[in-house]
Amino acid sequence: xxxxxxxxxxxxxxxxxxxxxxxxxxxxxxxxxxxxxxxxxxxxxxxxxxxxxxxxxxxxxxxxxxxxxxxxxxxxxxxxxxxxxxxxxxxxxxxxxxxxxxxxxxxxxxxxxxxxxxxxxxxxxxxxxxxxxxxxxxxxxxxxxxxxxxxxxxxxxxxxxxxxxxxxxxxxxxx
Numbered sequence: 167x168x169x170x171x172x173x174x175x176x177x178x179x180x181x182x183x184x185x186x187x188x189x190x191x192x193x194x195x196x197x198x199x200x201x202x203x204x205x206x207x208x209x210x211x212x213x214x215x216x217x218x219x220x221x222x223x224x225x226x227x228x229x230x231x232x233x234x235x236x237x238x239x240x241x242x243x244x245x246x247x248x249x250x251x252x253x254x255x256x257x258x259x260x261x262x263x264x265x266x267x268x269x270x271x272x273x274x275x276x277x278x279x280x281x282x283x284x285x286x287x288x289x290x291x292x293x294x295x296x297x298x299x300x301x302x303x304x305x306x307x308x309x310x311x312x313x314x315x316x317x318x319x320x321x322x323x324x325x326x327x328x329x330x331x332x333x334x335x336x337x338x339x340x341x
Contacts, residue, residue: 174284178213181282182206183275184243185267185289186222192290192313192331200331201340203241208337209286216281218243219274221267223250246270268293279306287325290317298324 174180182205193200206218220238224231224247235245248267268291275285275297285301287294290312298308298321310317310325314332322328331338 174212176213178283179216179281180209180213180284180286181216181275181278182209182218182286183271183288184218184220185271185287185291186220187267188289188291188312188316189331192316195316196313196332196335198335199340200338202238202243204340205288205338206242208334213284217278219271220245221271222246223248223267225250246274272297276300279304283307284309286311288312290321292318292320295320295324298326302326 189200202220206215209215209218220235220243222235222245224235235247238245246267248270271289272294275287279285279301284307286309287298288311290310294310295318298310301308307326309327309329310321311329311331311334312321314330317328317330
């Protein structure tokens with residue numbers, strides 16, 4: 167696969183914001199797993215990394231899941247968690263799992279805007295459109311990363327740049 171050329175000055179400050187559920191399902195559809203260390207290294211090689219944030223809902227009884235989050239923290243991610251909500255329909259037949267992290271992630275990006283020149287938003291959720299508009303209004307660049315088929319058209323259009331995960335697979339895929 168051809169390497170992706172991004173126009174980023176090594177002096178630029180970069181912050182990574184990962185919508186974990188969105189990226190998990192994106193890579194699952196693609197048939198491979200993201201190596202979060204390689205993902206962080208990829209962006210560190212592009213500029214000056216000022217933060218890496220991983221937003222995820224948890225089931226606190228899942229020890230394997232909690233160990234994974236601790237491993238992410240050891241390599242430099244700030245893991246932001248919230249207990250997973252389980253919502254049943256009125257007949258208790260359909261169970262929906264919700265993390266409801268979009269607002270938290272959006273607020274954090276805005277609050278941290280002074281710390282970066284470029285935000286790497288790993289999500290395909292159109293809920294982040296307004297955040298991108300705001301960041302661009304204060305001269306921030308937003309690179310959105312998601313798999314094709316997992317990104318809203320609105321988000322891809324609104325981003326300063328859309329980078330399909332498939333394009334950087336060789337650099338960030340888990341071996």
